[in-house]
Amino acid sequence: MSGHLRTLSQKVWDWHLVHEEAGAPALIYIDLHLVHEVTSPQAFQGLRDRSLKVRRPDLTVATVDHSIPTSDRSLPIMDPIAAAQVNKLEQNCKDFGIPCYGVHSSHQGIVHVIGPELGLTQPGMTVVCGDSHTATHGAFGALAFGIGTSEVENVLASQCLLQRPSKTFKVQVNGTLRAGVSAKDIILKLISNIGIGGGTGTILEYTGPAISILNMEERMTVCNMSIEGGARAGMIAPDDTTFQYLAGRQFAPKGADWDAAVARWRQLPSDPGAAFDREIVIDGDTLDPMITWGTNPGMGVSINGAIPDPSTVSDPMERESLTKALAYMGLEGGKPILGHPIDVVFIGSCTNSRISDLRIAASLLKGRKVSPNVRVMVVPGSMEVKRQAIAEGLPDIFRAAGADWREPGCSMCIAMNGDQLRPGEYSVSTSNRNFEGRQGKGGRTFLASPQTAVASALSGVVTDVRTLLG
Amino acid sequence: MKPFLPFESRLVPIPANDIDTDQIIPARFLKTTSKEGLDKQLFCDWRYEDNGDPKPDFILNTPRAKGVEILLAGDNFGCGSSREHAPWALTQFGFRAVISTSFADIFKGNALKNSLLPIIVPADVHAKLFAAPDDTTIQVDLATQTITLPDGQKVEFPVDEFSKACLLDGVDELGWILKKQAAIAVFEASRLGTVNTLAE
Ligand code: SF4
Numbered sequence: 001m002s003g004h005l006r007t008l009s010q011k012v013w014d015w016h017l018v019h020e021e022a023g024a025p026a027l028i029y030i031d032l033h034l035v036h037e038v039t040s041p042q043a044f045q046g047l048r049d050r051s052l053k054v055r056r057p058d059l060t061v062a063t064v065d066h067s068i069p070t071s072d073r074s075l076p077i078m079d080p081i082a083a084a085q086v087n088k089l090e091q092n093c094k095d096f097g098i099p100c101y102g103v104h105s106s107h108q109g110i111v112h113v114i115g116p117e118l119g120l121t122q123p124g125m126t127v128v129c130g131d132s133h134t135a136t137h138g139a140f141g142a143l144a145f146g147i148g149t150s151e152v153e154n155v156l157a158s159q160c161l162l163q164r165p166s167k168t169f170k171v172q173v174n175g176t177l178r179a180g181v182s183a184k185d186i187i188l189k190l191i192s193n194i195g196i197g198g199g200t201g202t203i204l205e206y207t208g209p210a211i212s213i214l215n216m217e218e219r220m221t222v223c224n225m226s227i228e229g230g231a232r233a234g235m236i237a238p239d240d241t242t243f244q245y246l247a248g249r250q251f252a253p254k255g256a257d258w259d260a261a262v263a264r265w266r267q268l269p270s271d272p273g274a275a276f277d278r279e280i281v282i283d284g285d286t287l288d289p290m291i292t293w294g295t296n297p298g299m300g301v302s303i304n305g306a307i308p309d310p311s312t313v314s315d316p317m318e319r320e321s322l323t324k325a326l327a328y329m330g331l332e333g334g335k336p337i338l339g340h341p342i343d344v345v346f347i348g349s350c351t352n353s354r355i356s357d358l359r360i361a362a363s364l365l366k367g368r369k370v371s372p373n374v375r376v377m378v379v380p381g382s383m384e385v386k387r388q389a390i391a392e393g394l395p396d397i398f399r400a401a402g403a404d405w406r407e408p409g410c411s412m413c414i415a416m417n418g419d420q421l422r423p424g425e426y427s428v429s430t431s432n433r434n435f436e437g438r439q440g441k442g443g444r445t446f447l448a449s450p451q452t453a454v455a456s457a458l459s460g461v462v463t464d465v466r467t468l469l470g
Numbered sequence: 471m472k473p474f475l476p477f478e479s480r481l482v483p484i485p486a487n488d489i490d491t492d493q494i495i496p497a498r499f500l501k502t503t504s505k506e507g508l509d510k511q512l513f514c515d516w517r518y519e520d521n522g523d524p525k526p527d528f529i530l531n532t533p534r535a536k537g538v539e540i541l542l543a544g545d546n547f548g549c550g551s552s553r554e555h556a557p558w559a560l561t562q563f564g565f566r567a568v569i570s571t572s573f574a575d576i577f578k579g580n581a582l583k584n585s586l587l588p589i590i591v592p593a594d595v596h597a598k599l600f601a602a603p604d605d606t607t608i609q610v611d612l613a614t615q616t617i618t619l620p621d622g623q624k625v626e627f628p629v630d631e632f633s634k635a636c637l638l639d640g641v642d643e644l645g646w647i648l649k650k651q652a653a654i655a656v657f658e659a660s661r662l663g664t665v666n667t668l669a670e
Contacts, residue, residue: 041504042503042504045503059664125664132576148583154643157647196488200572435490438492
């Protein structure tokens, strides 16, 4: 491969190629395997059935996030099935020698929040997890993607995966975002442009001035939702912002190792002139806050835009999908989304639950009260985020505004743990999926940024945050 | 895994695009630690009323679905979450193949590892199948990568050659990977350590 101009993802791929032979996919080495309670029990059982060990417990780390309650952690988990699943993970980790940040660990959190904050996620790595939002870690210039449970078992047993190389897809974001417009709006815009299958078979690489200027948490928000465009991975080239974020973190290299690592990481950015299979350009200067109106993340519009009208769509299956989505959402085509009443606001998930998200939410809530008609949940992404928020006095601001401040976990992003919408309720959520029933059976989700979520919480209707900024 | 042999079956059509894995099996059923017992939860929120009664007009609840092994679905089937519970639920219901114009990457990989064949057909064939009579029977032959329609039309579909070999032989990937342990050890020895999650 050397001699070619290579992209970021191709370089990471080349660094991890263990074995290639005709008639089979490449065998790729995995540097970091993140494990959680939902997609791993059957994989551990598979190891037991074959009398296998975990090859590299030192490259593996587990936490609980999906099915745990976000209420008082000193109480036992009330749901016996969830409790059994959490216990199973802790037992599996003990049996196989894997470090596990359990319910009471000071490192517990959403798996895609804790990997970066502990310095486990590093540029040029391959990172996998039995979770499709593993793409989050691509913000560091890692090749990171979600896998199924069979592949979790493969990685536990061999530290390797069989993979075919993906196509490369460059997402160039130009310009400067205006006030009230955020990283979340970039990714919602991209997905509404390419559709939820638009990135299938590709690895996205986000680049351009509007990306370079983002901090690491904002970059994670962008990469996180790559899967919502159908791409298994989304990456951003590491730069000084990346290195500054990582320096000094618990598992980041130290001393001479750090210097050597940074020198290696500086080779990662795509070679100038390297060819991508596809490219798209997004204009950051004209980007508005985005919000979804439908039942997949590609069904999004500018906050000032109109809900699409099925009668203007010619393809019958497409029209059918649109009509079905509107019926589920209880919305009418052609109407504005702005001003639509809501019942719940959810601030959390691996997309938007980091300290910078909470700071933005608190800055808008400070000295204000949320609408009495709206239940507002703020769920920090990890114990570390929670500690930092407390140190900055953010929970007091949330509570004073009438919002509910909770314990770290996935919570209402996936509604496995009892945090959920009631049938028919509308929520503005900072999470990543608005599929039917995703946030509770019959629940209706509008996906948006923390800014839009807070503005809507204050007024009780879908609101353009820019009206608050004056 | 059993070798994947040729078979024939009628079709169950679900004419919706972008069917995501939250519809195939809702997240609240993912608290299980087993692979079994998921057939009842397949398409649960489309299939049952709030009180648990089957919705009589949902296709999986109709006599037409009985014994059928092929699901015919709209574009981009299986998007969303990486949950392998989706192909587990589909195969436990009795499906051995899903026909669509496209599949989400992770779902496709998961399906192939569970003897559920994702069959990609061109849009015209897709439309023809949706328009076909209820009792239309399709023959599926993985070895030749073809489906045969009742009028004799043969349609080829793409399959990754390695996955195909695994399915035809009824073996899984891990056995193959474990034979490469020497290469894995050489690779590990050749590179610098990255992280050590066991270090405190
Ligand atoms: S926060 Fe939501 S998307 Fe992220 S890992 Fe948890 S359930 Fe998945």
